[in-house]
Each structure stands twice: as C-alpha cells, then as structure tokens.
Amino acid sequence: MLDRVVGLGTAALLLVGGSHAVAQEEATPDHVRQSRYVQVRDGTRLAVNIYRPASGGKAVAERRPTIFVFTPYRARFRDDKGKLVEAALSDGLALRSLLRAGYVVAVADIRGKGASFGHRRGFQDRTEARDGYDLIQWLARQPYSTGKVGMIGCSYLGGATFHTASTAPPALKAVFIGASDIDKYAFVRNGGITAQFNTRPDEPASVDLASIPVDADRTGAELRRAVAEHGRNTPMGPLWYGMPYRDSVSSFTGNAFWDEAGVYKYLPAIRNAGIATYFWGNWHDEPTAQTLFGAASLDGKFLAGPGDHCVPPPGFDFTGEVTRYFDHYLKGVDNGIEKAPRATYWVEGLDGAGRYVRSDQLPGIAARPLPWFLGDARGGVVRAGKDGSFGAAPGAEGRDAFTVDYDLPPADYFAFWPKPMGEHGLSYTSNALSAPMTLIGFPVARLTVTASDPDADLFVYLDQVQSDGKAEVIAFGRLKLAQRKPAQAPYANFGLPWQSGLSKDAMGLAPDEAAPVSIALTPVSRVVPAGARLRFTVAGADPRQRNLKDIRRDPAPRITVLRGGSDPSRIELPLVR
Template sequence: MPFSSDFHNRIDTYETRRAVSYQLPDTPTSCYVTMRDGCKIAVDVYVPDGAPLGAKFPTLLLFTPYFRRFKLKAGSTEIPNPNTVKFSDYFVPRGYCVVVIDVRGTGASFGTRDGFRSPLERQDSVEITDWVIAQSWSNGVVGATGISYLGAASDFLASTGHPAVKAIAPLFSVWDTYADNYFPGGMQCISLTHIYDDLMKGLDQDKREYLKNYKYYASPDFEGPMPVDEDTDASLVAEAVAEHQSNFRQTDFMADLSYREEGLPYDPDYSSATISPYSYSKGVREDVAILSVSGWMDGAGYANGAIARFLTLDKNPRHLILGPWDHGARIDVSPWRKDETPSFSVLGCVLRFFDTYLMDTDTGLKDEPAVAYYKIHEEAWAEAESWPPQDHTLKLHPNDNAQLSQVQAKGILSYQATPETGTGFETRYERISGLDSRNYYFDWQGRSDLMLSWDSAPLVDDTVLAGHAILNLTASFDTLDAGLFVYLSEVEADGSERYITEGILRALFRSEAVTPDTIKINWPYRTYHRDSAKPLIIGKEQTIRIPFLPTAWTLSKGSRLRLSVAGGDKDHFKKVPHGKLPEITVNLAQTHLVLPLQESVEI
C-alpha cells in the first residue's frame, strides 16, 4: 500500500548534514587513454583537493557524447562543461573522484560513431574502468551515473560485469531505446530525430552554427572540444574532429530501425536491441545496486524505462524515484509548482545512494521503501514497496453523449481523424532533444476540441491516479493502418484544461506479446517486430489496448476527467497512414478506460 511520505525532508536533512570535506580543483587533469584498437579516448579527471597525501577515493564515471569540456575564448567566464558540471562540482568536494569521458567519435576523442550508442562504447567502458582502478587516487570502487545518454552508458558499463562496478544511478534514461524514445508505440518521433541530428552536427562535427538553438551549447564563447593536457597545440583534437566528419546521421540511422530488434540492412547484428540496455541486462551482477530516476514529463517514455529497469532487475538492491520533472529535472512540470526550478535535490538523492553502496555508509536508505513518487496537483510525495503502488482500478465507459461513467453504454460513435491535431511545442518531446522547454502544456486549453472526447461527471472527492491507465478500444477503421493518440486531461471546475498524460500506438502493432525476462513490465507489451505488424482489415472491429504513460496525479474534487482520442500529433510524429487519416468507429459497449487508483472510489 502507498503511504504519505517525508521523503523530500529526509533527502534535504541528509544533504544538509553530510560533510563536505574537500574542494574542487581549479581545473581537471586530462589525458588520452588508448583502447584495444588504438583509438584514443579523452578523459577529464577531478580528484578532491585538500586530501592527505596518498588518499584514495571511490570514482564516479560519466560517459558523454556532449563534450566533457568546451574550449573557451580567452577571458570567458562561461562554464566549460555544461553537460556534466553539476556532477563534478557536487560530488568531488564530498569525497568522490569524478572521471568524465568523451565517448568514441565525440569531443576530443578519436574514432567514428557508427551508430547511436555504438557497441564499441560499451567495450571501451571496460578499458576505461581498468585504467581508473589502476590510478593512485582510486580505491578500486567504481560507480557510474549521468542523465539520458550518460545514464544508459551506466547500464552498459554495469552489464559488462566488471568487478569494480558496485553501483549505478541511471538518471532520466531509457531501457528500450526503440519503445522508450524514438518509436513509442511503434510511431516514429520525427521531431526528436531531426532536432537531435542538428545537435550532433553541431557537436560531433564542430559545426557551431547548428548550436544556436540549444541553450546549453549556444554560447559564442565555446570554441569546440577542449584538447587534453598533452595536446598543447590542439593538433590532436583537430585530427579527432576530422575523423568525426564520418559519423552516422541520426535521421538516416533511425529510419533503418523502424522494426524493433531488426538489424540494419547491411548489418543484421546491429539493431535497436544493440543500443538498448535491456538486451545486455543479464550481464549485470546481482550485487550491483541500482537507482533509477525519472519524471512524469520525461520524454516519450523514459519513465517507462526507469520502471522497467526497476521491475526487471528485481534481484538487485534497487530504488525507483519518479518526480514532477522533465528530462533531467531541469524544470518542475506541475502547473501548481511554487517555482519552475525543482525544490527537490536529485543530486542529494544520488549522493545518499552512492554513500550507501560505494562508501558503505549507514544512511538508512536500505530500510526504506524501494519506490518514491510525486503526486502532481496534490504536490506531495508518497512511497511504496513496488510499482504500481496500489491494486485498485476503476473502469469507465464512454457513451454517445460525450460522457464517461461506470455505466456500460450501447451503440457506436464515429470520428474522422484530422491531420490538424497536435500537442504544441512546450511538451515532453522538446527537452529530450536539447530544446529549452519551461511551461509544459501551457497551451493545452482547447486542443481536445479537434479530438473525440468524453468527460466524467464532477468528482465528489479528490481522486489519486497512480500507475498506467489503459484504454481498451474496440473500433473499426476505414484505413489499413492508423496512428492512435489518446490523452487524459483534468478539466477543473472553472473550465481550465490540464494535460495529465498520453498513450500512443501504431495500429499495425496492436498484437500483444508475453513480456521477456529482460523487460518485466506490467502494462501491455508489444514486440514491434516485422512479423507482428498486421494491417487493419477495413470495417472489421479490433480490440486494442493502449497503455498511457505512467503518472501520479491527484484530480481535485469538482474536476472532470477527460479522455480524448486523436489520429495524429502533427507536431512530433510521422503521419500514419500517408494519405487520408482513418475514420474511427468506436463500439461503445466494448470500449472502456481502466484507471489505476490509490483508493477505491466511485466516479
């Protein structure tokens, strides 16, 4: 059972009382580490200042494709390491060495990226770890962390089984790159692909004109990747960047991965599984501690990734934190937030975790519930032993009078999908590609007007949703394929519409499958394999279960819950099918919405 929590206060108290015994060095030392194939990988090393001679520390590794450091113009006061500065600045004074690595084919490292999260990077991480534990400042204990790409790199390192790796904290990162990121529900998120590709051009190829749209990398004081200490004339970094010109292109690469786990046309062994942590998860030793952190507006499915990691690695010491955050917890996404900057210290939470498992400190963490989650609108934390945090569900039925109720309806209702439906450009999808979103779904009002929608009666009590809602849609279509986009909104008593969450499914992939041991999820699972793709039969009813992205949201007394169905999101997703969008004819008697509730209620 879930229960109210002082989780936020516990983290604040721990962080306040935790000793800060060292200083951050003015600059890190940097060098090249040579890999098995001769490729030189650039690393920055931050060792705590003020330690006794010969002191040894646990080390945190951060593997980044976003530059370990930028070279700055003379006299600049810019932060040279915007991607990782928060980690080095925070952990080094608290007794951790931090090593930041330009992954192969990026920054000052040599090599060429042959794909997104190349398997070569996973092999490199073993050799980097070997190098780290051989250094005089290392006590032989290693952890890994980071946000997004860096978080997945933590998973990859742990999956190698390296004996020095004792704990990882993948933050805001995927478990399945296909379903959690680029193809949620089998639908290609084309906005992410194109925006991220421009970012890669700006960084990998040092084409700085592409960086002007990315707040964290747009400074005119940035002059490409920082050379390592030995590269005094910057000739080596110039050679490395020259090699990066042959890096893969994200738009082309992702187009070749439209079927999950199907290899590239020229390399059958290189697939979406190759670039996803789940496919290597059996290599993670059971004694490796894992902290998974995500937020309710964390991209296309990163919260699913955090939950899937937690549920799958169920023999490991593991913890799951789900907060009111976007990708990287840069913004508190709640419409009722006190400030856009989150008040919760994610780094304090990560510190307590690493102190527990890398420094063997009794922090009390091991005695606490494994899951902490934040309830938006109620603006409160809760805790539970697992996910979902409760067993209560409520079934609501749509009727032909635009209402949702517990009474099963009869008849049919038709809706012609329109290509004009969209979600705007302050959504969960912008931040994951590096854009600076701050007011999430502020313009949601009226967007459901073009959708097929049903509203519940005004709620008689506050009602807490916590988990994955599921729409059981029974409908026929007049096209051979369809993109199905479903939304939940809270319509407050004054008529204000608040986006809660959404679900996406390409009808081609409507067939469900048994979950594999590497993805132990408790919501409908699809393989998205080529042999699972079945065209619709025009006019024939299909029952399709569409899971919504997870949430914890308290609907206020007097508000209505709105369910909306659309045939596209023109702002983010590929149009399916290419021509006329479908007319969707809903069998009302066989369609219902299943809500995960904290307590049993009537609506």
Template sequence: MIDFSTIYKYSIAFSLAVGTFISSCGTEKKSEVQQNRISRPGEYVGYSEAIYAEEYDISSQYVEMRDGVKLAVDIYRPKDKKTGEVIDTPLPVLWMHTPYNRRYSGDTEEKLTVDCYAGTASELVKYGYVVATVDFRGLYGSFGHNEGFNRGEWVGPARNDAYDITEWLAVQPWSDGNIGMWGCSATGGSQMQAATTAPPHLKAMFPMSFDFDTYAFRVPGGIGNPSRWPQPDDGLTSQQRRDRWAATVDGDEDSTLLKAAIKQHEGTIESAGYVPFRDGYSDELTDEASKQWWVKSSPSTYLDKINQSGIAMYMAVNWDEGYTKHGPYFAFNNITNPTKIIMGPGVHCDWFTAQDLTGFDILVEELRFFDYWLKGIDNGIMDEDPVYYFTYNAPKGEEWQTSQEWPLPEEKRVKYYLGEGSIATIQPTDGGQDETRVNYDFKPGTNGKGAIVYETEALSEDVQVTGHPEMSLWISSTATDGDFVATIQDVAPDGSVSSYHIQGQLRASMRKQAEAPYNNLGLPYHSSNTSDEKLLVPGQPTLLEFPILPISMVFKTGHKIQLAISFAGRGTPKIEPAPKVTIYRDAEHPSYLVLPIIE
C-alpha cells in the same frame, strides 16, 4: 541541454553543510551529532562532511582502449581547504560517459558539464570524491569512429569502452578502486550499457531517465520518427558542429592531438535511420553485429548479464517527461541487483522543479547512495522502502511517499467506459459510436483540436491516480492503417487543462500482442516484429489495447478527468485523402480507459 548551474549552486547548503558546521565543534559536539544523525530521502546530516575546498583541480588526458583507440578524459579532484593543494589520498571515483561534450555545457566555454548537467557531480568533490567525464569514441575530443551519435556506445568495439575506462580509473593512484557512475538521458543509458559488460570495480550507478526497452522508447506503439537528428542549418554537418566545441587534453597546446582525433570523425553516422520494426535491421550502420538495432541497443536484451553484475542502482525519473520515462519503472522490476527508484515532478532530467516545489534535492540522494556503496558508510539508505515518489496536487507536506513495490500494491484498476462525450465507471446501456475525419495537425497534449474528447462529470471527491493506465479502444477506419493516441488530462473548473505526458499510442497495424520477454507489469505488450504487421480491413471494428505512460496525481474535487483520442503522433505519416475513423462504445464493442486508483 538544461542549465542546472544556477539551480544547484547552493542546493545542498543546508542539509549537507549543517553536518560540516556541527562536526567541526570538537569531540563533545561530534558525540551530539552521532546522536542526531539524519539520513532519509532529501535529508542527510552527521554522516558526511564537506572536508575539502569548494574549488577543485581539473586535469585531462587520453586513455587508450583495448583496440588502441584513445578517449578524452577530464578528471576533477578535490583540494585542501587551507593550502589549495590537490589531495593525493585515494578516493572513490564517479564518472560519466557522455556524447554531449565531456568539458563544456552547450556551445560555450563558460560553463562546465560537471557543474551544469543533471546530477551535477562536481558538488560531491568536496565530500571526498574524484569525478571524471569521458567523451564517447568518435565524438568531441576522443579518437575513433561513432555510429548512432548519442547511442554510439552500443556499436562495435565501443561497447567495451565503459569497461576499460572503469578499470583504468580503478588503478590510478588517486583512486581507491571503488567506482560509480552518474548521468541522465543518454548518460543514464550509457550507465546501463556499462552494466552489460560488468566491470569488476563498478560498484554503484545513479542512472536518470534512461530507456530499458529501446524500441518502446524510440518507436512507442510502432510510431516513430524516420529521422531523429536533423542536420543544423548553418552549413555544417552535426559532427563538424560538435568538433568546433571539442576540448583539448593537457599538453596538447597546439591541438595536434585534437586535430588528429577530429580527422578520425570523418564518416560519422548520425543515426541508425528509420527502423520501423523491433526485429528490423538498419541500413545506415556499418557494424554488422549492430544492424538489428533495437535488439542490440536495449538493456532488456542483456538482463542476465546486468543481474550477474551485482551493480547497485538508484534510478530516477520525472513524471512530466515523454517516452523517456518508460525505462526506469521496468528496469526496477526486472533488475535483481540492489535497486532504488525515485519519481519526481518536472520535465526530462529536471530536478530543480522538485527543489522549487518541496525543497527536495537530488544531490542529497546521490551523496547518500554513493557514501553507502563506495565509502561503506552505514547510513541506512538501503533499509528504506526502495520506492520514493511524488504526487501532484497532494496535500502540502504529503507530496512525497514511499512504497515497498511498484506498481503500488494497493492500486485498484478501475475501468472508465466511453460514453457520449463522457467516461464513467458504469458502462452506458445505449452504446453508440463517434466518427471523425483525421486531423494531422493535432499535437497530442493540446486541448481539443483534432481529438475526440471524453470527460467525467465534475468529481465529487478527490481521486488519486498512481501507476500505469491503459487503453482498450474499439475502432474502424476507411484506411488500412492509422495511428491512435490517448492522452489523459486534468480539467479545472475554469476550463483550463493540464497534463503531465500521461499518454499512450499505437499504430493499428502493430496491434498484435505477445508475451513480453521481461516483466511488463501486466500491461499490453506488442512485439512489433516484421511478421506482426496486420493491416486494418476498412470498416471492420478492431480492438486496440495499449499502455499509457505512468503518473501519480490527485484529480481534485470539482475537476474533471479528460481523455482525448487523437490520430496523429510524432512520426505519423499523412494519409490522403484523410480517412474517416470510428470509435465504438457499445455493449459488443466496449471501449474503456483503465486507471490505477489509490483509495
């Protein structure tokens, strides 16, 4: 888990605290602030004040779900600046449903989850919010049984837990009934799960780096890991290791309740196991209704219910993360509730890179969004363009741009044809083909080894690529199946290579395309069902079409755009003897890369 505590400690010291300083100067100055209010992405002055102390109160207890299972809940409430007393005024509540320990960040008692986890909501307590964190059932301090570890909220009765917690929070004396959620990755996904049950008091959420079509995230292109969660090598099971760091609740000084909760953790099922097809069934899970795992655990399955919920969503994702960046783009284009989306630099759940590069602070966006939806502050956030995105290598001061739509309406989808070691917008007349023996040691995203590489000439002008590339690849193989990975990289004049997970992949036997059950942005969609499997005929040319993860970047003048085609991804089984693969690039079998160009 990334430690954000140092990065965010003073992250809103200027753009938010300035409002507090000015607003404390009397009636005349307040009028001046009203005239100079600022509310725009990354800036927020004059609307919201840090009126409470930096230090907050922590309490914890068990909350009983509808089936009698008790979940461990931590509650963080603001204190008065002068007296240090806990504020009793009913306030909006922001909560996170987590499989990663509600109390502690990592295997230490020195750092709190609310201070360290992406979107550090503890920083919002002083602005007049109550914050809560809740352990998934069957994990850490909560009672019950867990299956699927960090996706365990989709299994059996656990699917109702978010509803029950939300409605419990809404009726507490320190709550004003306006509830929001926050979190990233699995805790972004748990927000989407909460939306499928539509708790009446859940008004807004800020999900980061979550999945929408879970199969496309976990088994992209039909290529997946047989086991996602390996066992630790310390002699303990994963569950026993988590139980070591479980936190008690108030009043459980001798850990009697915690020990009873841990006793119920016996028999935890860490993973749904290897389920290679979208319509496949898990042999690991015991809940019958959840066995068709990818269908059961995908927010896209519940689109009607999510859209009926009306819950406002501010989605966030980073360019430099892997297949976790698949979800928000499609959710944004399929969810009809009030939505916004922000796309930043950095890796998974990493927003300090944006702050380092441009001074942008994601916490400002959280505060603006929750102020609007939970406090009714008319700060104009929903009047802005709903899309806010960062572009790598853009001119200084122009890295952030807005749009009414995603993909950008001005994109031009340009074909770059494969030639002899080259890609160009003009299809070569001589054609040809490239042959190679599959190298199973190749790691996608590295330069060269085990891949067939194609490059543009050195660019004569800057080229901006913003959107979703896709690959159209004619291949044959001496084997009846194989994995194909396309990676786009930026090659500098000195030969150095950079990439931001601009990658797509497809297992050849899963090449059958179908109409997507949701708005797939016009990209190739593979249903990947059991009946779709179609093996290759050795030596027969076959077309593979598949999407590549999105990006926004400028390839600078003098640089080259590189396409690396490799034949092994995460989860690729080794074939012996290593097959010979052919890539075709002739008039009858034109292979090309499609890039979304912004002129």
C-alpha cells in the same frame, strides 16, 4: 540535445542534453583537474577529464573511489559567449557535491563526440558499452583510485550508464540511472511510431570543435583531427526511421540493431555482477515508464519528482541522496540507505499541493484498475469539437468517427511532453468529480476501432481539466494499428499491454474490421481534486512526429471508435484508495 539556460542566482545553469554543466566564473581551490586521451581496446582514443579532491591547491594523497560519467554532450567546452562549461562542476547530477564529498569525478566524451576520436556506429551500441567498460577499469587502476567505481547519468548519459553496467566491469559497484530506457524499440518507436526527441537532427561539427582540447593538445590539432573522424557518425534520425520493426536490419549497422541497443537483453550480467541500481525519473517526462521497468526488472531503488526531463527533483535532497547512495556502496558507510524504503516519489495534489511519499513498493503496484467508459455526446454523436461522456457507467452503443488531422501546431524542439489534443480528434469528458481521485500507476486504454487505412496510427491522451477550463495532459500513449497484436514483455512491465513489434506479427487492418487494441499510457501520480474533470482524447497524429510531412497520407485516414456493446471501449484508471 539543445542547450538551454536557466537563471540560478548569480551563476548560469546550463542544461546539456539531460546532463547539467555549469559555466565557471572563477577557479575553485578544492579540486585539481587533468585531461588526457585514454586508448580503449580497439585503439580509439577517448578524451577523459579527471577531477580530484584537493587541499591547498594540491590533490589529496589518499586513494578515493571514483564517479564516472560518459557523455555525448562534451565534458568541457566554451559556450557561444566564450564561457567555460564543465559537466563535472555542476550539481545537476550531484557531481559537484560528490567531488566535495571526497570522490574523484571523471567525465569522458563518448567516441565520435566532443574531443574523443572515432565515430559512432550506432547509439548506445555494444561498442560504446565496451568503451565504458575499458574506461572504468582504467580508472580503477589509477594510483588515486581505491579500485571502486560508481556511475551516474540522465537521458543519454543514463543510457550510457545502463549499457556500461551491462558489460559488468569488475570495478563498477553501483549505478544511478536517470531517464533512460530498458527497451530502445519500445521507447523510440513506442507502439511502432517514432514520436519524440530521439529523431532530432544531428549537431554540426562546430559543436564538437567548441570542446576544450585535452591538456597535452595545446594547439588543438588533435581535437581537429578527432572531430574530422566524427564525420563518419551514423545519423540518428535515419537510423531510427530505417527500422520500422523490432527485427528490422539497419542499413547503417548491418544487424537487427534494436536488439543490440535493448539493454533488457543484458540484465542477467548486471544481476550476476551484483551491481547496485538506483533509477530516477520525473512524472512530466516520457522515459519514466522505462525507468520504472528498469527498477522492477533489477529490484532497484526508484525516485520520481514532479518536474521535466532530468530536472533534479525540487523539494528533495537530491545531491544528499546520491551522495549517501555512493557512500554506502563505494565507501562502505553504514548509513542505512540500503534499508530505506525502495521508492520515493511525488504525488501531485496530495494534501492539496503535492508531496513526496516513501514506499517499499514501486508506484502503481497497489493500484487497481477502475474502468471508465466512453459515451455519446449530449444530444448527438461525438465529433471534433463536441465531446462525448466519460465515466464509470457504460454508455450507449455507438460509433464515433474522425478524420486524422495532420495540420497540427508545431511542437517545441524538445517536446518531452505533449500538449492537449482535444481539438484534433475525438474527446470524451467526465462530469466534475464530486470527490478527489488518487491515480498512481499506468492508465490503460482498451478500445475497439476501425480505420480506412490498414496501417493508421493511434494516439491517446488523458487530460485533467480544471474548473476554470485549463487542461493539461497527465498521461499519453500511441500504437500503430498494424502492430496491435499482443505479446509477452521480456522484462518486468507491471503486466501492461505490450506488442512485440516483430515483422511477422504485423496485422494490417481490413476495411470495416473492428479490432480491439490495448495501449499502456505513461504513468501518473496525482490526486485529481474534486471539481476537476477527466478528459480522454483519441487522435491519429501528434505534433511531436518530426516526420509528419513524410508520413502524411492523402486522403487522411478515417478512424472510428466503437463504444458500448459487449466489450465497450474504456480506460482503466490506476486507482489507489
């Protein structure tokens, strides 16, 4: 992922694909570092950097538990200004605090990336998962190790953590998983549509060549040989684009790769191994739904902050929480964290500004669905630029149509969250709320639609509109109409609508066929204040679709939303009293 620099006092914090690394200005005396190649079961050599607590510049003698991080974003490298960047010496994943708390911290480059040899067959495939197993067991055998290992990561690193846990290494006792999916297909091709950062272009070789060679590779010759092997990596975007259905066979991997990359298929191995799980997401981040499903499926703890992708929750002792968690499961410290409330999460707008709440239930469990219905526009039909009504009473029967708008403003390179789409589809807006409304959980859109194209895409957005007119998307979802057939999710998903994505379940929409569709939106946790309005938007394209030029249809599809009648189009809001 793209690196971006954020000011932090006198240092610079470098966000690297969901993991945080810090540009070190000077050596610190409280640890010693070594790096080397470790050979995994198929003979591939992976670069591992090991940081051990030290006193007086010498590594402590007693054995310590180990925290392992598996990254595609380089454990150590020099940035474009020549500064040394080390993932282990930042607290974005609490690694710096864990090192100070007496843990050995090990960061390895996955095969096909950084200074490691080999090439990527897929992304978070079983080869990579077994690599994680081998490295954990190797770390547990080292003379500085107690034999107990924990693993932490966010974004891709969270997925690497989740998949490694699914191989159940005997030494792995606890994992802390951030912003990762339990179901790769339902995340990357949610509703059958690719529409986020997973389809970004692959990095050039120069990125990996900026990695720091392992200690023994003084000339960098081994690094250059390793990076040459990366030229055989499977390209990420084409891999995902080439598998439209859950059972599609990839031309790159030769199998139904969505199944292989779906960690939900391996949950029994994690349960049977007794690995402790803690899941972390932020409300302003699309993977949080999948993070909640992981926590629900494995009875794990859950944390959610108000921020964006992999940003440590502000106003919360994140490093302390991570340290206490591993202290209990790796050091045996009786600090009560296993008895603490299961979920800690931010509620936006609570008590006016927002605050964290703690609960024995995951957010959304206590919500009840409150249907709000789509209604006609004041004085006429709903169309782009003329909102319909939105509220608790069913509106008059009617039909609202729009033509899909492909001429959309470009999205940010990493668009983890969409911008309001009211100008690019149909919108329905409520009156100003007379009292605050607490929404915690998953909104669900239940619509009846027709389309001129049998395979049209549908995007839905729930906005909060302030009294001054400023709008923000608070939840969103998407569905390819041909994949609307409902199915039962093979993991805990709060009973939300779920589509199989199987080729046999595809149902093209016949001309003028009125089809019911159900779409689970991303979860929300907020108090919508009195005076604000809620807006619901339906569109047929989204700026975050990187392949819009390729999938654009001529003529553009015409989509009609039916409202009123016996089964009125509506949104079920997750109301908490």
